Amino acid sequence: MKIPAKRVLDITDAAENLVRLVETTDLEGRYVALSHCWGHPSRHPLMTVHATLNDHMASILVEKLPQSFRDAITVCQHLGVKYIWIDCLCIIQVITFFLSWLAEAEKMADIYSKSYLTVAASRAYNSQHGFLFDFPADTVRYESTPLNRRAWCLQEWYLPKRLVEFAVSNLRLICLRSVETRFGKTSDERTKTRTIARGWGMRDEAFFRTLWESIRQDLFARDITRTSDKLPAMAGLAQMLEKRLFETPNHRYLAGLWSTRISEDLSWTVLEYDDTSTWIEGVPTWSWASTSNDSDIIYGRPSDTYVELIEARCT
Template identity: 35%
Template sequence: MSDTNTGSKASISRMQAWLDICTSSHPACNRGDTLPPPLPTRVIAVGGKRSSSCFLVSGTDKRGNYATLSHCWGNPNNRPLTTTDKTLTLRQQGIKDEELPKTFRDAVRICRELGIEYLWIDSLCIIQEQASQEDWAEEAPKMGDVYGNSYLTITAAVAADSTEGCFKERLGLMLWPCPVLLFGQQCYVSRYPTTDEESGGDPGDVHPTPPHPLNDRAWVLQEQVLSRRSLIFTSNHLVWRCARMSTSEKYPLGMPHAPNISTDNHRLLNCIINDVIAVEPGKSDIDIYTCWYRMVMVITSRKLTYEDDKLPAIAGVAKRLAATGYDSYHAGLWRGDLLIGILWNSTTLTATETNRSARAPSWSWASVNCPVSYSSLISAGRDASHIPISPLLDILDVSDPPTCAEHPFGMTSKASLQLLGVLLPVVEDESEDSGLFLIEHGTRYAQDISSFLPDHWGLNPSAETPWYCLPVCVQHDPYYRGIRGDPEPYKSSWKESLKTGFDEFRRFNRVFCLVLQAVREQQDTYSRVGTCLISNRKGTEISRISFRERRTLTII
């Protein structure tokens, strides 16, 4: 069979086969639907296989199966075709196929070939270039539902902009299984699975080399997590991803082994959101919070045109997780795991923010304009379990008044935490390795803080706004030489040390802290300036102090 393009007849047949398998035999992917989903506010009616035009139509109060396009807008000087107030009527009257940029034209053809009546493309279905951004403000909160209800997400993974298209030239016979006659039996010969395929079930899009341009965009992560079915067009092959099957043309009927799904965090979150995998906090091998922190690390490392979109870009995922009823959501963190949630650290420092609270409170990762990490606090590799901790403070209240009633998961600038804990005075000193000294009774103690990770450059204490160290928790992490052991002996040793002052396993019981700065003219109110670790030799003492000299404080 001739197959020199990912849009060939053979490729179209493969797309149709995967879609038929999923819709007919994957109940989890169909979610018990008895009716097609509600259509988005506007959709593109693509027409039949012989159509040469498509139309922007209203989806209000209508139901139907529709596809979504996940794509890169690219350079601002080469923007995709858009709908504006001026062109809205023209788009409704019809768009000829030759007017569409190649990526859009390919997506329309895919829908026609697969019998999907409607297509949603953000630049055409949301009105652009409005001074008031009225339509964007109304449609942005719905983005999660748009992708979550989509029948199929078409992903132009390697197209840097809308002109490059979904379909790519390739030698398909190098990828497809080869039919052979062996001892009178019809057989198929395939390449041996790669290491990534064997260990993690990577069908070729999880860790591509070089990285796909689309995987560099923050908004796309939500699309990857929420889409029930994704058809991904890479540089030389097709990839299919749904809750029950992750595969490529190399294995047309699915990966011939049982990959560990926890290595694919996007698909794992998708399965949790859609109840394919039952997960209950504290009662499962898979920890939903660990999955969330991994996603946060990914999204903060991706590009955003507007930094204020950090929370809106994952609002759809947060909304779906909150709907499970497990937990409440506050400024990008979850109430049930706030002790870990507030201990993120910046990995690339930027200049001091002058108005951090405009987007999120200082204790939220969304308040900084750089990648953040939880790597020292969560399990690594394939393990998605929660590393045990013991609290060193109490969370009394989370105040989170809605900033925007229409978009509660995307805007949260006035949230604050009320805590009961210990504040240890610190001073900044560049001569100390960590950059900070603990002060006890007016005396400096060197090497008590083993590391200090500031949120920004240019943050400095003063007489009016001094700095403090706030012990948050002890992590019991028996990770040694690549093996994570039973944490209970380490936890027991730490508990005993609260009485005796001696911890047999103190090197594995690490004390994590926030570094806070007093807010001028607001009593007992502080903002976050970074995180730090207490040195092993001081950990037991700080743990004991944390249960004796507590006070109520608020972090904004």
């Protein structure tokens, strides 16, 4: 399978303390993707910029990498996988970083969904922290960590077909139909929603409505730096749902809404505006994503609809 990312890290020589960036043109093979928190700007990890790109293509000393990256490489070595995708190394970080990121972000759905495995370093509060250390004796059912509080990590949770999560007190291997932990098989609403979103268990439109609402509420519960990032943060997930669950031209994703349930999706209102309320530039005003008041939005549930959709598109 061709690797969808533009660059990956080749760890073939990691045992000799060397790794390097490689272009993926005509490159095929398995790769691991890392989901991690960068942490405070003062603790940001080693990054690739234009000035260091050629150096990183030649070699990077493993000892110069932050601990979470080294731990992820260790996981790859144990699995016999020679490539890993890490955002801050594989995407060139430039002054106009967001433009650079957007170019690669369009591939995010493919990068995470086509990975052999995604490693979620949930227990690492920044890239220096690492995640391969002993677990405590007890465990909790769900743990709030910086990684699962970040809006940008939403689709990194839902998109992979296999995800291994190094949580604070537990290790979870989450596949399409089951969840294995260090204590045995388990299930909870968070992992159940992820399994359904990956394409298993979809039954009807009402069920999809519940699923999409769960995903949207998951987004609202997470921290986001810019309110304008809401739709980009879930774009890859929406793309996956549109392609995999509704392979019909009549079911289109429209800036957070779905064409087949447009009357219901348009039936939202903000309960109360305050001095901090803003409308987000570039987002259609008919979308719930156009307002910063996520916590004050309520949605109507019309029992009857007399709407006929003639045409709808977003550009």
